[in-house]
Structures are given as structure tokens and as C-alpha cells.
Amino acid sequence: MKKERRQPSESFLVAALLAVSGGVLDAYTYLCRGGVFANAETGNIVLLGIRLARREWGAALSYLVPIFAFALGVLAAEMIKSRRFYKAGRFHWRHFTLGAEMAVLILVSFIPLGDADGAVNALVAFVCAMQVEAFRKVQGHAFATTMCTGNLRSGTEALYAGALHRDKVLLKKGAYYYAVISFFIVGAAIGTALSALFPQQTVLGAVGFQAAAFVAMILREKE
Numbered sequence: 001m002k003k004e005r006r007q008p009s010e011s012f013l014v015a016a017l018l019a020v021s022g023g024v025l026d027a028y029t030y031l032c033r034g035g036v037f038a039n040a041e042t043g044n045i046v047l048l049g050i051r052l053a054r055r056e057w058g059a060a061l062s063y064l065v066p067i068f069a070f071a072l073g074v075l076a077a078e079m080i081k082s083r084r085f086y087k088a089g090r091f092h093w094r095h096f097t098l099g100a101e102m103a104v105l106i107l108v109s110f111i112p113l114g115d116a117d118g119a120v121n122a123l124v125a126f127v128c129a130m131q132v133e134a135f136r137k138v139q140g141h142a143f144a145t146t147m148c149t150g151n152l153r154s155g156t157e158a159l160y161a162g163a164l165h166r167d168k169v170l171l172k173k174g175a176y177y178y179a180v181i182s183f184f185i186v187g188a189a190i191g192t193a194l195s196a197l198f199p200q201q202t203v204l205g206a207v208g209f210q211a212a213a214f215v216a217m218i219l220r221e222k223e
Contacts (some may be wrong), residue, residue, distance in 0.1 A: 009219035023187020073129025
């Protein structure tokens with residue numbers, strides 16, 4: 001039987017590298033940019049509702065900005081996917097998406113800590129949305145590289161079903177999810193270490209792992 005050919009972006013190596021990048025970004029925004037998590041917007045949406053209920057309009061707006069930026073990031077990834085901004089060639093649309101992410105994060109590394117932290121967190125939310133939208137599978141299974149809740153649910157579900165039915169495929173699927181979570185934790189640890197040395201430039205650590213994923217996709221495509 002012919003083996004199914006998957007996109008290079010679905011390889012475990014790419015998923016691991018992007019999960020490390022996601023962990024670095026979460027540590028960066030929390031430790032260096034005001035104690036917030038910009039990778040997922042559930043918390044911001046809850047806080048937005050709280051501020052609106054209290055009629056704290058200015059504070060509500062501050063939470064609305066990263067939520068809007070996240071939505072724009074999803075739209076940007078979809079626009080790149082539509083091939084509106086590039087011609088099909090040796091590079092996949094995900095290469096262009098990842099390139100755009102790296103460009104934004106490099107720009108962020110030049111923004112001083114302090115007053116512009118809100119804008120930085122919005123830009124990071126934009127990048128994370130692009131990554132979540134573009135990289136949605138590992139070994140054929142849906143996953144996320146900038147947040148862990150869905151991965152934790154899917155991984156636990158697969159491990160339970162695999163153990164219950166003695167299904168090695170499901171056990172392997174669960175192991176993939178937990179491995180991605182582990183690499184996210186590694187990324188957070190790396191981000192913590194970098195933040196103590198180079199707080200403003202910690203974001204470049206995430207860029208490094210994204211660049212490695214970019215190269216890994218190219219090499220896998222050649223194979």
C-alpha cells in the first residue's frame with residue numbers, strides 16, 4: 001500500500017521547533033512585557049468582559065487590541081494561503097507565513113521595554129495567530145504550537161482510548177501531543193533564561209527556532 005505523503009509542515013520536528021518558539025514567546029510577554037500571555041486570547045476576552053461590566057472603557061480597550069490583532073493574524077495567514085501575495089514555486093505558503101512571523105518579531109526586538117508593551121503584545125498576538133492558523137497538524141493530527149489546552153485534551157483522550165482498547169496507533173497519537181507540550185515547556189524555560197540576560201531581545205530566541213523550522217521544511221520537501 002502506498003504511504004500517504006504529508007506536508008513537510010506536519011513533521012514532528014517542525015512541530016517541536018514551533019512549540020519551543022511558542023513557549024519562548026509566552027515567557028517573553030509574561031516576564032518582559034507586562035505579565036501577560038499573548039499566545040491565546042481566552043484570558044483577554046474574559047478580562048474584556050469584566051472591564052465592560054465595570055464600565056471601565058479605557059481598560060476594556062486595552063484588552064480589545066490584542067484580541068483584534070489575533071483576528072488580524074488569522075486573516076493574514078488566510079490571505080497568504082490564498083496565494084494573493086505570492087506565486088506558487090519551490091516554497092509553500094507556510095514558508096511565507098513563517099517568514100512574515102519572523103519579520104514582525106525581529107521588528108519587536110527593537111522596541112524598548114516599557115510604554116510600548118501593549119503594542120508589542122498585540123504584535124506577538126498577531127504572530128501567534130498566524131502560526132496557529134498555518135500550522136495545524138502534526139503527523140496528520142490537529143494540534144497547536146502556541147497554546148496547550150487543546151493538546152492536553154486531545155493527548156489525554158488518545159492515551160485513555162489507546163490504553164482502553166490496546167491501540168498502539170492511539171497511544172502513539174497521545175505521545176505526540178504530550179511531546180509537543182513538553183517542547184512548549186522547554187521553550188518557556190529557554191525564554192526565562194534569555195529574559196534574565198537580554199530581556200528586550202528574548203523574542204529573537206523564538207525567531208531562531210522558527211528559522212530552524214523554516215529550514216527543516218525546505219529540507220524535508222527536497223526529500
